[in-house]
Amino acid sequence: MKHDLQLNQAGELRHFLTIEGLRRPHLEQILDIAESFAALPGRQVKKVPLLRGRIITNLFFENSTRTRTTFELAAKLLSADVINFNVGVSATSKGETLLDTLRNLEAMHSDMFVVRHSHSGAAHFIARHVNPGVSVINAGDGWHAHPTQAVLDMFTIRKHKGDFTPLRVAIVGDIQHSRVARSQIMALNTLGVTEVRVIAPCTLLPAEARSLGVHVYHDLETGLEEVDVVIMLRLQRERMDGALLPSAHEYFQLYGLTEKRLQRARPDAIVMHPGPINRGVEIASEVADGSRSVILQQVSYGIAVRMAVMSLTLGARAGEQRG
Numbered sequence: 001m002k003h004d005l006q007l008n009q010a011g012e013l014r015h016f017l018t019i020e021g022l023r024r025p026h027l028e029q030i031l032d033i034a035e036s037f038a039a040l041p042g043r044q045v046k047k048v049p050l051l052r053g054r055i056i057t058n059l060f061f062e063n064s065t066r067t068r069t070t071f072e073l074a075a076k077l078l079s080a081d082v083i084n085f086n087v088g089v090s091a092t093s094k095g096e097t098l099l100d101t102l103r104n105l106e107a108m109h110s111d112m113f114v115v116r117h118s119h120s121g122a123a124h125f126i127a128r129h130v131n132p133g134v135s136v137i138n139a140g141d142g143w144h145a146h147p148t149q150a151v152l153d154m155f156t157i158r159k160h161k162g163d164f165t166p167l168r169v170a171i172v173g174d175i176q177h178s179r180v181a182r183s184q185i186m187a188l189n190t191l192g193v194t195e196v197r198v199i200a201p202c203t204l205l206p207a208e209a210r211s212l213g214v215h216v217y218h219d220l221e222t223g224l225e226e227v228d229v230v231i232m233l234r235l236q237r238e239r240m241d242g243a244l245l246p247s248a249h250e251y252f253q254l255y256g257l258t259e260k261r262l263q264r265a266r267p268d269a270i271v272m273h274p275g276p277i278n279r280g281v282e283i284a285s286e287v288a289d290g291s292r293s294v295i296l297q298q299v300s301y302g303i304a305v306r307m308a309v310m311s312l313t314l315g316a317r318a319g320e321q322r323g
């Protein structure tokens with residue numbers, strides 16, 4: 001069994017840092033466990049005691065609405081105690097390094113760090129430096145990876161489509177700066193879909209796009225032909241150097257998803273978006289709020305998927321400590 005930073009010697013998840021290197025059974029295990037948690041929020045008693053007594057620290061150095069909140073909710077539903085580290089009012093502004101911040105939070109007996117950072121590799125860095133009993137979850141690092149987003153997207157697709165094998169999935173927009181797209185492409189290929197397409201202007205595609213195992217399209221309407229799933233991405237302007245686009249208006253004219261363009265996809269195609277959405281830039285409101293949109297379901301499913309990832313990684317740690 002391959003031993004790497006995120007797997008223990010038994011091949012179980014001890015950290016969750018990237019989709020890269022995971023095999024289909026790893027992803028299916030998370031999806032299956034998430035399925036068992038998905039009904040909880042609708043029940044009268046929503047909590048399970050799986051992580052009672054554990055301390056989970058949300059360590060977000062970059063803004064977030066969906067990821068931070070659903071990680072907090074997921075931890076609470078598992079009965080863990082949650083610390084939301086507030087970077088804005090922390091001693092980081094006084095020159096404390098990431099490692100020193102980490103050491104101090106470890107001294108408060110945290111069992112898990114959920115990390116978002118604008119630098120690619122930040123979560124791996126933290127995972128290499130934490131004490132043996134501590135797990136690290138990557139909640140998005142730079143352009144690199146956003147693995148729990150990818151898994152909740154796979155969960156949403158499986159809920160609507162069942163089998164991954166026959167599916168054609170199009171990912172549309174700013175692939176170049178998207179950690180979500182990179183993680184989705186790996187997850188979709190690992191789960192064995194028929195085809196992953198990326199649809200984008202040349203300036204928003206990574207040079208190595210084809211080596212990611214995708215078919216590249218520059219024309220939106222051609223790329224949408226007969227797809228089962230359409231995943232829209234926003235323009236990640238905070239990660240762009242210089243002007244890669246003429247204007248938001250012109251971008252919408254070429255790459256904005258409208259009802260008319262969506263007619264190119266299969267009649268039962270679903271529309272997804274990791275959020276935040278920019279209405280009138282990459283997606284029209286009629287589509288975002290339309291009957292084929294599952295965008296808010298993605299957010300809800302994020303709770304169950306994050307519960308699954310947290311319980312699995314801390315379970316693997318418990319197994320290691322027992323062994």
Ligand code: CP
Nearest residue numbers: 064065066067274275
């Ligand atoms: N999808 C996502 O990562 O959204 P947030 O930035 O709001 O967490």
